[in-house]
Amino acid sequence: MIFIDAALRKPTPYTPIWLMRQAGRYLSEYRESRKRAGSFLELCQNVELATEVTLQPIEILDVDAAILFSDILVLPMAMGLELEFVSGEGPRFPYPTRDARAIAALKSSVQNELSYVYDTISSVRAKLPKDKALIGFCGAPWTLATYMIEGQGSKTYTESKRLLYTDPQLLHTLLEKITRELIAYLRAQILAGANAVQIFDSWAGALAPRAYVEFGFRYMCDIARAVKEEFPHIPVLLFPKGVGAFLEELRYEADMCGANFDVFGVDWGVGMSRAKHILGDRFVLQGNLEPALLYNRMAMEEGVEEIVRIMGKNGGHIFNLGHGMLPDLPRENAIALVQMVREKTKR
Ligand code: CP3
Numbered sequence: 001m002i003f004i005d006a007a008l009r010k011p012t013p014y015t016p017i018w019l020m021r022q023a024g025r026y027l028s029e030y031r032e033s034r035k036r037a038g039s040f041l042e043l044c045q046n047v048e049l050a051t052e053v054t055l056q057p058i059e060i061l062d063v064d065a066a067i068l069f070s071d072i073l074v075l076p077m078a079m080g081l082e083l084e085f086v087s088g089e090g091p092r093f094p095y096p097t098r099d100a101r102a103i104a105a106l107k108s109s110v111q112n113e114l115s116y117v118y119d120t121i122s123s124v125r126a127k128l129p130k131d132k133a134l135i136g137f138c139g140a141p142w143t144l145a146t147y148m149i150e151g152q153g154s155k156t157y158t159e160s161k162r163l164l165y166t167d168p169q170l171l172h173t174l175l176e177k178i179t180r181e182l183i184a185y186l187r188a189q190i191l192a193g194a195n196a197v198q199i200f201d202s203w204a205g206a207l208a209p210r211a212y213v214e215f216g217f218r219y220m221c222d223i224a225r226a227v228k229e230e231f232p233h234i235p236v237l238l239f240p241k242g243v244g245a246f247l248e249e250l251r252y253e254a255d256m257c258g259a260n261f262d263v264f265g266v267d268w269g270v271g272m273s274r275a276k277h278i279l280g281d282r283f284v285l286q287g288n289l290e291p292a293l294l295y296n297r298m299a300m301e302e303g304v305e306e307i308v309r310i311m312g313k314n315g316g317h318i319f320n321l322g323h324g325m326l327p328d329l330p331r332e333n334a335i336a337l338v339q340m341v342r343e344k345t346k347r
Contacts, residue, residue, distance in 0.1 A: 003065040003133040004195055006318050007235035007263050009284055015308070015317050015345035016064035017338055018135070020239075021324030022057035023069050026331055029056050040085045044070050045116045051123040058132055060331065061338050065133040065196070066124060068189070070117055072139025072200055075178075075185060076148050078110040089152075096151035098159055103174045111184040118192035125193035136194030138185055140201035140240070141178040141223075142216035145171070157206045164207075164215060171215060179219050183226045190231055198237040198265070199223060205242015205269075209249045216240065217253055224261035237286060239265030241323065247278045254282065268322025272310045280316060288322035289337075294329040300337060308344050319345070 003016040024030055033053045037043035044050060054069040073091050077083040084092045097103055125134050139147075147153070149160045163171045186197050199220050204212055217240065224236045238261050243250060247270070253259070266275045266287035275285055293303040304319075311317035319341045325334065 001131055001133040001195060004235060006315060007196060007284055009315055011315060013347055014342050015319050017319035017341045018063040018065040019321050019325055019334065022061065022063060022067065023053045024325055025327035026325055026329050027056055027060065044074060047116055047119045047123055050120040054124045055127060061335055063338055065135050066128055067135040068121055068137060072144060073147060074114060075138060075181060076144055078113040079181060080107045081148060091147065091152065093148060093151045097148040100170055106177060108177065108181065110181055111188045114185060118188055121189055121192040121194050133195040134193060135196050135198055136186065136189035137198045137200060138182050140199050140216065141175040141219040143201050143203045144178050145174055146203050164211060175215060175219050179222055182223050186227055187230065190234055196235040196237060197227060198239060201240040204240035209246035213249060213253050217250055221257055221259045224259065228260045235263060236261040237263035237265055241267045242269065244270035247275065251278050263318060266322065272307050276310060284316050284318060286318040286320050291321045291323055291326055291329065294333040297333055297336065300333055301340060304340050304344060313345050313347055
């Protein structure tokens with residue numbers, strides 16, 4: 001599998017590519033499957049339809065990896081938090097986790113309640129061509145905690161930061177609890193057939209550098225360590241979004257704690273040359289085309305050329321967007337992007 005080889009820094013015939021949120025509303029096939037499922041959450045829990053949706057970008061875009069169709073928030077849901085997806089508004093936990101009692105009430109050892117995820121993974125792996133990888137995933141403890149504490153997406157992260165700076169020990173208790181669940185969850189995904197796992201820390205950029213290292217990055221590294229210890233051949237990819245201003249601090253922390261993940265996902269807010277300079281000798285880099293460039297084919301091509309010029313053709317790079325596909329991006333440009341990257345990076 002070209003994607004796995006690249007993630008482990010082995011030679012590949014070209015730079016592999018997949019797109020975050022490659023299965024989603026920009027595909028009419030996805031909208032059709034979601035309609036048949038009834039709702040987004042029912043789609044996540046319907047093994048047959050989730051399998052179909054996971055495979056759509058492989059058939060339509062010919063990307064080098066499929067990513068499990070699910071959501072990061074199904075784990076807190078399994079821990080006992082009621083979850084709603086209000087259409088047009090995004091996810092909502094009507095009963096947020098804001099005090100010691102709510103944290104103590106969270107269920108543990110919940111991996112068995114997520115069997116629909118593992119069934120989807122086995123079903124996708126059985127149908128996926130042998131040279132295409134299947135990526136499992138989870139949300140990072142910090143990002144999951146912000147949703148659980150705020151009850152929804154946030155611009156200010158008021159309650160999460162209030163907890164962080166008034167009762168840091170209690171926040172650590174919550175993060176540790178989530179971390180234990182995530183390790184068991186990723187382990188079960190790998191046993192079901194996931195060939196790699198990515199941890200999404202979408203709200204990493206909400207914290208000041210020192211706070212992010214202590215309450216965010218360290219927990220991601222703990223999960224990576226546990227996974228790599230048991231499955232050294234499974235690539236672990238971290239995607240901390242919004243950390244461009246403190247890449248040096250993350251590099252220092254990675255060195256100090258002996259971080260052993262394989263791939264560092266770079267978001268579109270970071271110059272790829274800076275990311276390469278600071279992190280490229282230690283981690284394979286993934287990214288980081290600004291998704292909005294896909295509104296314009298010419299702009300997209302220039303963006304691809306710049307990234308390929310910086311990252312070269314000698315490995316150490318997995319092509320991706322710098323964040324997820326947007327619902328109104330033209331699919332033709334996503335299809336063209338995959339072909340373009342393949343042609344421009346041929347060894
Ligand atoms: O990448 C893929 O194709 C795999 C599936 C996937 C989804 N969500 C499907 C989804 C993955 C990997 C995620 C991760 C996820 N979910 C993250 C981390 C990545 C990131 O984008 O930063 C986060 C923060 C979430 C939480 C979440 N789920 C939000 C905030 C929303 C609403 C925003 C929106 O785009 O509507 C979702 C819903 C969601 N997850 C959709 C999809 C395809 C859209 C649901 C729909 O069909 O209406």
